[in-house]
Amino acid sequence: HPVVTFDDVHFGYEEDREILHGLSFEVPAGSHVAIVGPSGAGKSTIGRLLFRFYDPQAGRILIDGQDIAQVTQASLRAQIGIVPQDSVLFNDTIGYNIAYGRDGASREQVINASRDAAILPFIEKLPDGLDTEVGERGLKLSGGEKQRVAIARTLVKDPPILLLDEATSALDSRTEQAILATLRRVSQHRTTLAIAHRLSTIADADRILVLDQGRLAESGTHAELLGAR
Numbered sequence: 001h002p003v004v005t006f007d008d009v010h011f012g013y014e015e016d017r018e019i020l021h022g023l024s025f026e027v028p029a030g031s032h033v034a035i036v037g038p039s040g041a042g043k044s045t046i047g048r049l050l051f052r053f054y055d056p057q058a059g060r061i062l063i064d065g066q067d068i069a070q071v072t073q074a075s076l077r078a079q080i081g082i083v084p085q086d087s088v089l090f091n092d093t094i095g096y097n098i099a100y101g102r103d104g105a106s107r108e109q110v111i112n113a114s115r116d117a118a119i120l121p122f123i124e125k126l127p128d129g130l131d132t133e134v135g136e137r138g139l140k141l142s143g144g145e146k147q148r149v150a151i152a153r154t155l156v157k158d159p160p161i162l163l164l165d166e167a168t169s170a171l172d173s174r175t176e177q178a179i180l181a182t183l184r185r186v187s188q189h190r191t192t193l194a195i196a197h198r199l200s201t202i203a204d205a206d207r208i209l210v211l212d213q214g215r216l217a218e219s220g221t222h223a224e225l226l227g228a229r
Protein backbone atom coordinates (compact mmCIF):
# COMPACT_ATOMS: atom_id res chain seq x y z
CA HIS A 1 0.00 0.00 0.00
CA PRO A 2 1.06 3.62 -0.40
CA VAL A 3 3.23 5.21 2.29
CA VAL A 4 1.32 8.50 2.21
CA THR A 5 -2.32 8.90 1.22
CA PHE A 6 -4.35 12.09 1.05
CA ASP A 7 -7.98 11.05 0.73
CA ASP A 8 -10.39 13.85 -0.24
CA VAL A 9 -8.75 16.32 2.12
CA HIS A 10 -10.48 19.66 2.69
CA PHE A 11 -8.62 22.24 4.69
CA GLY A 12 -8.67 25.95 5.44
CA TYR A 13 -6.74 27.94 8.03
CA GLU A 14 -9.76 30.16 8.52
CA GLU A 15 -13.38 29.17 8.58
CA ASP A 16 -14.56 30.81 5.39
CA ARG A 17 -11.50 30.27 3.27
CA GLU A 18 -10.81 26.73 2.12
CA ILE A 19 -7.24 26.22 0.85
CA LEU A 20 -7.30 22.53 -0.15
CA HIS A 21 -10.48 21.50 -1.93
CA GLY A 22 -10.79 17.73 -1.66
CA LEU A 23 -7.20 16.82 -2.38
CA SER A 24 -6.42 13.15 -3.08
CA PHE A 25 -3.07 11.62 -3.95
CA GLU A 26 -0.86 8.68 -3.05
CA VAL A 27 2.87 8.33 -2.57
CA PRO A 28 3.95 4.72 -3.25
CA ALA A 29 6.64 3.19 -1.02
CA GLY A 30 10.13 3.98 -2.24
CA SER A 31 8.96 6.51 -4.80
CA HIS A 32 10.10 10.08 -5.28
CA VAL A 33 7.12 12.37 -5.66
CA ALA A 34 7.40 16.08 -6.34
CA ILE A 35 4.67 18.60 -5.63
CA VAL A 36 4.96 21.68 -7.80
CA GLY A 37 2.72 24.64 -8.42
CA PRO A 38 2.54 28.41 -8.13
CA SER A 39 3.10 30.24 -4.89
CA GLY A 40 -0.01 30.05 -2.71
CA ALA A 41 -1.23 26.80 -4.31
CA GLY A 42 -1.14 25.01 -0.95
CA LYS A 43 2.11 23.02 -1.23
CA SER A 44 3.52 23.85 2.19
CA THR A 45 0.10 23.36 3.71
CA ILE A 46 0.36 19.70 2.69
CA GLY A 47 3.54 19.40 4.78
CA ARG A 48 1.95 21.11 7.76
CA LEU A 49 -1.02 18.72 7.62
CA LEU A 50 1.31 15.71 7.40
CA PHE A 51 2.93 16.82 10.66
CA ARG A 52 -0.46 17.58 12.21
CA PHE A 53 0.37 21.22 12.84
CA TYR A 54 -3.22 21.45 11.60
CA ASP A 55 -5.95 18.87 11.02
CA PRO A 56 -8.14 18.77 7.93
CA GLN A 57 -11.81 19.73 8.27
CA ALA A 58 -12.76 16.73 6.13
CA GLY A 59 -11.04 13.77 4.54
CA ARG A 60 -8.25 11.57 5.81
CA ILE A 61 -4.48 11.48 5.73
CA LEU A 62 -2.88 8.05 6.06
CA ILE A 63 0.71 7.05 6.65
CA ASP A 64 1.43 3.39 6.05
CA GLY A 65 -2.30 2.83 5.88
CA GLN A 66 -2.90 4.36 9.31
CA ASP A 67 -4.97 7.52 9.83
CA ILE A 68 -2.55 10.08 11.28
CA ALA A 69 -5.32 11.35 13.55
CA GLN A 70 -4.74 8.08 15.48
CA VAL A 71 -0.95 8.35 15.58
CA THR A 72 1.16 10.02 18.28
CA GLN A 73 3.25 13.07 17.44
CA ALA A 74 6.38 11.13 18.43
CA SER A 75 5.62 8.34 16.02
CA LEU A 76 4.84 10.82 13.21
CA ARG A 77 8.20 12.48 13.80
CA ALA A 78 9.96 9.14 13.69
CA GLN A 79 8.34 8.35 10.36
CA ILE A 80 8.81 11.66 8.58
CA GLY A 81 12.02 13.63 8.40
CA ILE A 82 11.62 17.18 7.19
CA VAL A 83 14.17 19.47 5.60
CA PRO A 84 12.80 23.02 5.34
CA GLN A 85 14.11 25.80 3.09
CA ASP A 86 15.97 27.72 5.77
CA SER A 87 17.25 25.25 8.29
CA VAL A 88 18.18 26.75 11.61
CA LEU A 89 21.45 25.43 13.00
CA PHE A 90 22.79 25.82 16.53
CA ASN A 91 25.93 27.88 17.15
CA ASP A 92 27.95 24.76 17.82
CA THR A 93 29.86 22.19 15.85
CA ILE A 94 28.60 20.39 12.78
CA GLY A 95 28.78 17.17 14.84
CA TYR A 96 26.53 18.61 17.52
CA ASN A 97 24.07 19.83 14.94
CA ILE A 98 23.86 16.43 13.32
CA ALA A 99 23.68 14.62 16.68
CA TYR A 100 20.71 16.77 17.60
CA GLY A 101 18.73 14.96 14.93
CA ARG A 102 19.01 11.80 16.95
CA ASP A 103 17.90 12.55 20.48
CA GLY A 104 20.57 11.73 23.02
CA ALA A 105 23.18 10.56 20.55
CA SER A 106 26.79 11.05 21.61
CA ARG A 107 29.42 12.56 19.36
CA GLU A 108 30.91 9.09 18.94
CA GLN A 109 27.56 7.69 17.88
CA VAL A 110 27.23 10.46 15.32
CA ILE A 111 30.68 9.69 13.95
CA ASN A 112 29.67 6.06 13.68
CA ALA A 113 26.36 6.98 12.12
CA SER A 114 28.14 9.27 9.70
CA ARG A 115 30.06 6.29 8.34
CA ASP A 116 26.67 5.12 7.24
CA ALA A 117 26.34 5.35 3.49
CA ALA A 118 23.36 7.65 3.87
CA ILE A 119 25.14 10.32 5.92
CA LEU A 120 28.71 10.24 4.70
CA PRO A 121 28.10 11.78 1.28
CA PHE A 122 26.78 14.90 3.02
CA ILE A 123 29.54 15.11 5.61
CA GLU A 124 32.44 14.58 3.22
CA LYS A 125 31.50 17.73 1.33
CA LEU A 126 31.78 19.87 4.47
CA PRO A 127 34.89 21.94 5.35
CA ASP A 128 36.75 20.14 8.15
CA GLY A 129 34.46 17.50 9.42
CA LEU A 130 32.32 17.26 12.48
CA ASP A 131 34.39 19.60 14.69
CA THR A 132 33.84 22.61 12.45
CA GLU A 133 32.09 25.39 14.33
CA VAL A 134 28.87 26.66 12.83
CA GLY A 135 27.40 30.13 13.07
CA GLU A 136 28.49 33.22 14.95
CA ARG A 137 31.04 31.52 17.18
CA GLY A 138 32.99 30.15 14.28
CA LEU A 139 33.04 29.60 10.63
CA LYS A 140 29.99 30.78 8.81
CA LEU A 141 28.79 27.96 6.64
CA SER A 142 27.48 28.75 3.20
CA GLY A 143 23.80 28.19 2.48
CA GLY A 144 24.61 24.94 0.69
CA GLU A 145 26.76 23.67 3.56
CA LYS A 146 24.02 24.52 6.04
CA GLN A 147 21.53 22.51 4.03
CA ARG A 148 23.96 19.58 3.93
CA VAL A 149 24.14 19.66 7.72
CA ALA A 150 20.36 19.93 7.93
CA ILE A 151 19.87 16.97 5.61
CA ALA A 152 22.45 14.89 7.53
CA ARG A 153 20.69 15.83 10.79
CA THR A 154 17.43 14.54 9.38
CA LEU A 155 18.96 11.40 7.87
CA VAL A 156 20.58 10.24 11.14
CA LYS A 157 17.03 9.65 12.35
CA ASP A 158 16.69 7.27 9.40
CA PRO A 159 13.12 8.32 8.65
CA PRO A 160 11.35 6.15 6.07
CA ILE A 161 9.77 9.27 4.60
CA LEU A 162 11.77 12.37 3.71
CA LEU A 163 9.83 15.60 3.20
CA LEU A 164 11.85 18.25 1.40
CA ASP A 165 9.99 21.54 1.71
CA GLU A 166 11.74 23.83 -0.78
CA ALA A 167 14.93 22.38 0.73
CA THR A 168 17.18 23.62 -2.07
CA SER A 169 15.12 26.56 -3.34
CA ALA A 170 17.27 29.24 -1.72
CA LEU A 171 20.48 27.90 -3.26
CA ASP A 172 22.12 28.80 -6.54
CA SER A 173 21.45 26.19 -9.19
CA ARG A 174 24.94 24.66 -9.14
CA THR A 175 24.81 24.09 -5.39
CA GLU A 176 21.26 22.84 -5.73
CA GLN A 177 22.25 20.31 -8.37
CA ALA A 178 25.19 19.07 -6.26
CA ILE A 179 22.93 18.52 -3.26
CA LEU A 180 20.26 16.85 -5.36
CA ALA A 181 22.89 14.50 -6.78
CA THR A 182 23.93 13.54 -3.23
CA LEU A 183 20.31 13.06 -2.25
CA ARG A 184 19.81 10.82 -5.26
CA ARG A 185 22.67 8.62 -4.02
CA VAL A 186 21.24 8.21 -0.55
CA SER A 187 17.52 8.08 -1.11
CA GLN A 188 17.12 5.24 -3.54
CA HIS A 189 15.25 3.13 -1.00
CA ARG A 190 13.58 5.98 0.79
CA THR A 191 10.24 7.54 0.02
CA THR A 192 10.66 11.22 -0.72
CA LEU A 193 8.08 13.93 -1.08
CA ALA A 194 9.64 17.11 -2.44
CA ILE A 195 7.82 20.42 -2.44
CA ALA A 196 9.30 22.64 -5.10
CA HIS A 197 8.64 25.60 -7.31
CA ARG A 198 11.68 25.25 -9.54
CA LEU A 199 11.55 22.74 -12.36
CA SER A 200 15.26 21.92 -11.92
CA THR A 201 14.42 20.36 -8.56
CA ILE A 202 12.12 17.70 -9.92
CA ALA A 203 14.33 16.00 -12.49
CA ASP A 204 14.58 12.93 -10.23
CA ALA A 205 10.89 12.62 -9.42
CA ASP A 206 9.10 9.42 -10.45
CA ARG A 207 5.83 11.24 -10.30
CA ILE A 208 4.88 14.90 -10.31
CA LEU A 209 1.79 16.40 -8.76
CA VAL A 210 0.86 19.82 -10.09
CA LEU A 211 -1.11 21.72 -7.50
CA ASP A 212 -3.09 24.80 -8.45
CA GLN A 213 -5.31 26.72 -6.03
CA GLY A 214 -5.70 23.74 -3.72
CA ARG A 215 -6.55 21.28 -6.45
CA LEU A 216 -4.55 18.71 -8.35
CA ALA A 217 -4.31 20.23 -11.82
CA GLU A 218 -2.28 17.37 -13.29
CA SER A 219 -0.25 14.42 -12.15
CA GLY A 220 1.96 11.87 -13.79
CA THR A 221 5.48 10.99 -14.83
CA HIS A 222 7.62 13.49 -16.71
CA ALA A 223 6.73 11.75 -19.96
CA GLU A 224 3.03 11.74 -19.22
CA LEU A 225 2.99 15.41 -18.31
CA LEU A 226 4.99 16.42 -21.37
CA GLY A 227 2.92 14.16 -23.63
CA ALA A 228 -0.24 15.80 -22.40
CA ARG A 229 0.71 19.14 -23.91
Ligand code: ADP
Residues within 6 Å of the ligand: 013, 014, 019, 037, 038, 039, 040, 041, 042, 043, 044, 045, 046
Ligand atom coordinates in the same frame (compact mmCIF):
# COMPACT_ATOMS: atom_id res chain seq x y z
P1 ADP B 1 2.53 27.31 -1.26
O1 ADP B 1 3.40 26.49 -0.36
O2 ADP B 1 2.02 26.54 -2.44
O3 ADP B 1 3.14 28.60 -1.67
P2 ADP B 1 0.89 27.60 1.13
O4 ADP B 1 0.49 26.21 1.45
O5 ADP B 1 1.99 28.21 1.90
O6 ADP B 1 1.20 27.69 -0.43
O7 ADP B 1 -0.35 28.56 1.26
C1 ADP B 1 -1.59 28.29 0.64
C2 ADP B 1 -2.57 29.38 1.01
O8 ADP B 1 -2.78 29.35 2.41
C3 ADP B 1 -2.10 30.78 0.68
O9 ADP B 1 -3.22 31.50 0.18
C4 ADP B 1 -1.65 31.33 2.00
O10 ADP B 1 -1.85 32.71 2.04
C5 ADP B 1 -2.56 30.63 2.98
N1 ADP B 1 -1.94 30.44 4.29
C6 ADP B 1 -0.75 29.83 4.52
N2 ADP B 1 -0.48 29.80 5.84
C7 ADP B 1 -1.51 30.40 6.47
C8 ADP B 1 -1.85 30.66 7.83
N3 ADP B 1 -1.04 30.29 8.82
N4 ADP B 1 -3.01 31.31 8.08
C9 ADP B 1 -3.83 31.68 7.09
N5 ADP B 1 -3.59 31.44 5.77
C10 ADP B 1 -2.46 30.83 5.46
Ligand code: ADP
Residues within 6 Å of the ligand: 047, 048, 077, 081, 082, 084, 100, 101, 165
Ligand atom coordinates in the same frame (compact mmCIF):
# COMPACT_ATOMS: atom_id res chain seq x y z
P1 ADP C 1 12.76 17.26 15.60
O1 ADP C 1 12.93 18.29 16.67
O2 ADP C 1 11.89 16.11 16.00
O3 ADP C 1 14.04 16.82 14.97
P2 ADP C 1 12.23 18.47 13.02
O4 ADP C 1 13.69 18.48 12.74
O5 ADP C 1 11.34 17.69 12.13
O6 ADP C 1 11.89 18.02 14.50
O7 ADP C 1 11.72 19.97 13.07
C1 ADP C 1 12.42 20.92 13.81
C2 ADP C 1 11.46 22.01 14.24
O8 ADP C 1 10.97 22.72 13.09
C3 ADP C 1 10.25 21.48 14.97
O9 ADP C 1 10.08 22.23 16.15
C4 ADP C 1 9.09 21.66 14.04
O10 ADP C 1 7.93 22.07 14.75
C5 ADP C 1 9.55 22.76 13.11
N1 ADP C 1 9.10 22.53 11.74
C6 ADP C 1 9.37 21.45 11.01
N2 ADP C 1 8.80 21.55 9.81
C7 ADP C 1 8.16 22.73 9.77
C8 ADP C 1 7.36 23.40 8.78
N3 ADP C 1 7.11 22.89 7.58
N4 ADP C 1 6.84 24.59 9.10
C9 ADP C 1 7.07 25.12 10.30
N5 ADP C 1 7.81 24.55 11.27
C10 ADP C 1 8.35 23.36 11.02
